[in-house]
Amino acid sequence: xxxxxxxxxxxxxxxxxxxxxxxxxxxxxxxxxxxxxxxxxxxxxxxxxxxxxxxxxxxxxxxxxxxxxxxxxxxxxxxxxxxxxxxxxxxxxxxxxxxxxxxxxxxxxxxxxxxxxxxxxxxxxxxxxxxxxxxxxxxxxxxxxxxxxxxxxxxxxxxxxxxxxxxxxxxxxxxxxxxxxxxxxxxxx
Numbered sequence: 001x002x003x004x005x006x007x008x009x010x011x012x013x014x015x016x017x018x019x020x021x022x023x024x025x026x027x028x029x030x031x032x033x034x035x036x037x038x039x040x041x042x043x044x045x046x047x048x049x050x051x052x053x054x055x056x057x058x059x060x061x062x063x064x065x066x067x068x069x070x071x072x073x074x075x076x077x078x079x080x081x082x083x084x085x086x087x088x089x090x091x092x093x094x095x096x097x098x099x100x101x102x103x104x105x106x107x108x109x110x111x112x113x114x115x116x117x118x119x120x121x122x123x124x125x126x127x128x129x130x131x132x133x134x135x136x137x138x139x140x141x142x143x144x145x146x147x148x149x150x151x152x153x154x155x156x157x158x159x160x161x162x163x164x165x166x167x168x169x170x171x172x173x174x175x176x177x178x179x180x181x182x183x184x185x186x187x188x189x
Contacts, residue, residue, distance in 0.1 A: 036094040053100040074131040103157040113167035132173035
């Protein structure tokens with residue numbers, strides 16, 4: 001983004017309030033992320049963070065592919081995980097919900113393994129060439145964020161995290177990568 005020079009800043013501050021408001025509204029309408037954040041902060045008073053996280057979790061439960069979906073492969077599962085990860089990212093950008101990000105991502109990944117464990121183990125290992133690195137790298141990144149949280153939040157995601165780590169170490173394509181990444185077999189915090 002281009003930096004405004006001092007003369008332009010001064011000219012903008014001298015504009016009548018009504019004109020500034022019109023310009024501001026036009027600019028805000030062009031930035032979807034900013035609109036979501038302002039809705040959360042100004043209209044909802046920043047008080048709906050937990051409700052939004054709960055709703056997103058319920059959407060993941062409803063829309064993550066169901067167990068036994070005959071058309072599902074590791075690649076298609078990865079597409080769904082990326083979609084939900086982006087939705088979690090939007091939630092975090094709007095609400096600054098760091099603990100929600102950790103618990104939602106861990107829930108999403110653990111739920112994917114819970115629902116599709118048989119399919120993943122049945123599929124040839126090469127079919128997981130893109131899914132395995134995604135899961136391991138995403139888990140490693142979210143573990144770093146989890147360690148920065150206050151320990152009171154750990155109860156929200158400890159079960160999903162340990163279950164996810166178990167799945168990662170039991171699934172051959174992710175186990176090799178987990179070893180290289182230095183993922184723990186169990187999270188002891």
